[in-house]
Amino acid sequence: MHKILLLGLTLPLAATAAEPAVQTAVPLAGAGMGGQVVQLLLGLLLVIGLIFLLAWLMRRVQQIVPRGGQVIKVVATQALGPRDRLVLVQVGSEQVLLGLTPGTITSLHVMKEAVHLADAEPASTEFAQRLMELLGKDQKDKS
Numbered sequence: 001m002h003k004i005l006l007l008g009l010t011l012p013l014a015a016t017a018a019e020p021a022v023q024t025a026v027p028l029a030g031a032g033m034g035g036q037v038v039q040l041l042l043g044l045l046l047v048i049g050l051i052f053l054l055a056w057l058m059r060r061v062q063q064i065v066p067r068g069g070q071v072i073k074v075v076a077t078q079a080l081g082p083r084d085r086l087v088l089v090q091v092g093s094e095q096v097l098l099g100l101t102p103g104t105i106t107s108l109h110v111m112k113e114a115v116h117l118a119d120a121e122p123a124s125t126e127f128a129q130r131l132m133e134l135l136g137k138d139q140k141d142k143s
Helices: 002-064 121-142
Strands: 072-079 085-091 094-100 105-110
Touching: none
Parallel strands: none
Antiparallel strands: 072 085, 085 094, 094 105
């Protein structure tokens, strides 16, 4: 019982003795926090700068390598579902129809004759015209 009373009397004294130390430590922590923020920002700027430098270097390296010598070209793709698709690939003078699923690539058919696709320009201009018609109708409705 005497120990509890003694402990109860010494706790307020210990708390008042610790207060000046806390008060002197707070301004130092505030100055340290500003230094940490500056150091964090400089590190962030350094990382962002490195990312841009590496992106610039990758573009320069890709420009040096000639692209005309590509042997494999994707001729057309068709989505069959959210994760499945057909891809027509030209390898040299031969065209191969591939089935792509999340885990596999399967050769489905080797074309005897090359498939020539019509230009996609009329479809894109047709879409643009239809879009403009719809936008024009919407603007008339709002007036």
